Amino acid sequence: MKLGFLVDLNLCMGCKGCEIACKVENEVPLSTWRLRVKYIDLGTFPDTRRSFTPLRCNHCESAPCERICPVSALHYLENGIVNIDSERCIGCAGCMMACPYGAIYMDPETNTADKCTYCAHRIESGMMPACVVACPVEANIFGDLEDDHSNISLYIMEHKGAVQVRKPEKHTSPTHFYVGGGNQTLNPLAHQRLEGFNLFNDITHLEHVGDKNHGILDRFLAPFVGHPELDNTSLIESATDAESHEQEGGH
Amino acid sequence: MVESTINATQAVVTLDVPIQGIVWGSIITVNMWAKSIGTGVVFLAAFLWFRHSKEDMPNLRWAMPIIAFLALNVFLLFTLIDLHQPYRMVNIFLHPHWTSSITVGAWLASIFLGLITLLLLIGVGEKFPGVPFKGCKLTKFGRNNSALYEKLMPFVLFLAIPVTTYTAIIMAQSSARELWQAPTEVMQMMWAALMAGSAALALVSGSWSREARKDLALILSIATFFSFAMYMSEYFFSFKSSEAEAVLAFVHSGGAYNIVFWIGLTLGFIIPFFIAVGNMKSDNQTLLKFAAILALVGLFIVKDVWLKIPQLLPLS
Numbered sequence: 001m002k003l004g005f006l007v008d009l010n011l012c013m014g015c016k017g018c019e020i021a022c023k024v025e026n027e028v029p030l031s032t033w034r035l036r037v038k039y040i041d042l043g044t045f046p047d048t049r050r051s052f053t054p055l056r057c058n059h060c061e062s063a064p065c066e067r068i069c070p071v072s073a074l075h076y077l078e079n080g081i082v083n084i085d086s087e088r089c090i091g092c093a094g095c096m097m098a099c100p101y102g103a104i105y106m107d108p109e110t111n112t113a114d115k116c117t118y119c120a121h122r123i124e125s126g127m128m129p130a131c132v133v134a135c136p137v138e139a140n141i142f143g144d145l146e147d148d149h150s151n152i153s154l155y156i157m158e159h160k161g162a163v164q165v166r167k168p169e170k171h172t173s174p175t176h177f178y179v180g181g182g183n184q185t186l187n188p189l190a191h192q193r194l195e196g197f198n199l200f201n202d203i204t205h206l207e208h209v210g211d212k213n214h215g216i217l218d219r220f221l222a223p224f225v226g227h228p229e230l231d232n233t234s235l236i237e238s239a240t241d242a243e244s245h246e247q248e249g250g251h
Numbered sequence: 252m253v254e255s256t257i258n259a260t261q262a263v264v265t266l267d268v269p270i271q272g273i274v275w276g277s278i279i280t281v282n283m284w285a286k287s288i289g290t291g292v293v294f295l296a297a298f299l300w301f302r303h304s305k306e307d308m309p310n311l312r313w314a315m316p317i318i319a320f321l322a323l324n325v326f327l328l329f330t331l332i333d334l335h336q337p338y339r340m341v342n343i344f345l346h347p348h349w350t351s352s353i354t355v356g357a358w359l360a361s362i363f364l365g366l367i368t369l370l371l372l373i374g375v376g377e378k379f380p381g382v383p384f385k386g387c388k389l390t391k392f393g394r395n396n397s398a399l400y401e402k403l404m405p406f407v408l409f410l411a412i413p414v415t416t417y418t419a420i421i422m423a424q425s426s427a428r429e430l431w432q433a434p435t436e437v438m439q440m441m442w443a444a445l446m447a448g449s450a451a452l453a454l455v456s457g458s459w460s461r462e463a464r465k466d467l468a469l470i471l472s473i474a475t476f477f478s479f480a481m482y483m484s485e486y487f488f489s490f491k492s493s494e495a496e497a498v499l500a501f502v503h504s505g506g507a508y509n510i511v512f513w514i515g516l517t518l519g520f521i522i523p524f525f526i527a528v529g530n531m532k533s534d535n536q537t538l539l540k541f542a543a544i545l546a547l548v549g550l551f552i553v554k555d556v557w558l559k560i561p562q563l564l565p566l567s
Contacts, residue, residue, distance in 0.1 A: 038264060040265065067424060068424040070348055088342055090336050093274050102270060111336060184262040188565045188566060191260075191264055204267075
């Protein structure tokens, strides 16, 4: 069995239902995302359109993150999922440097690397990933790539030449496919991130990796003197930077 | 940050999550810089002992392991503090994953540090019998096993090569950062080690013969020249990779780190090269030490820029 994912971008309407379902299912902390939907506006007024691109781990068959992980925290499951063991992760961020898709983040609560696992715990129980279940237009198609009669295999056969992966030149052999995408949506260098163009916020880049209150000394002292429990409330309270940015004229 | 768009599409991101900035920062630069010193002094010591009699460099036998020991400990300390879970470093030894150059490097560097510690005990034990206190069993062990130094040195020298170059393999495995994927990175690490090693030893070369110091200046000038030439070729020649070229085009056009990069190259490569070349004739110890300090500072700055600029790219 080799599990794969396909997103039909022609169907996606950018509702972010998958993003929220993923957040809830996996308790993904604030300021981090396993799955996100990126909006890209194309063209010049009045000839414009908006595209929506869900982005998650590609579960590559030749995964650079698995290769560089010094302690096998990132490892393959038998069904092809690239899973992560946060109990073993040492937080070196090597995987974040190796993943060409920027799909791995440092969890600010555990200070270990984390990413989409195709909801491996749900798969184990015979369920579909949370994002697949949440999608109202069935743009997410998930299944066994080695089974010619699975939904995903049939979809790939039906769309043949229109099926794409991100960054094929990286030779990572992703098991995550797109239909209806183009260079302008799948290539991060083909679109700009302009200050003041974001719809609901103007924070384009995170200022910290992992917990921003977890400095070098804290990393050593935390096991002995404890560390304030970080939850979403404290993350909201600490988001003063964003507020001051708004006061300075950001959205 | 580095982005571009195609005029025909005018694609602009209008809603996205904040993306990661620089993940590996100056802590990793200190790591690489200190390792260059730690292995570089071994290369230089081996070369100088091959070319000259030991009397020409009377303090080299104990000064080299002291410098290497300190530098390697700084390297390992900064490796540790960069981890978000530093106490789990032990997992590299308990659950090693051998396809990872981080694992291989950690093992090699640990063995290397062990051997350097033995050289330190012998070198310091012989020269300073009362250090750290009279009757210390460790330095006594060193004194009693003086002949071990020469036996260990070939292994230390051999091991210094992979310890120097494994960082280039980590960078090659960091496949998200195209700028580091150049095969020249391995040689860049070697030149950096020779540069840092010759610069570090220049600071303790006051009691050396003129000929030995001349060789030190020669290595410093060669290393700065070739390292500079390689940086220039990587900076200006095409990578045939859209991501690396986008990064370099951004820096070329006066983007972040442009000025810092050139300051680093001037301080650490261009000025030390000319001083070192001049020093081969004039043997001005003060100038050589000045060049050595500049080379160490400039090397740090340039390494820091080269580490950070590919991280300016959005990956998705």
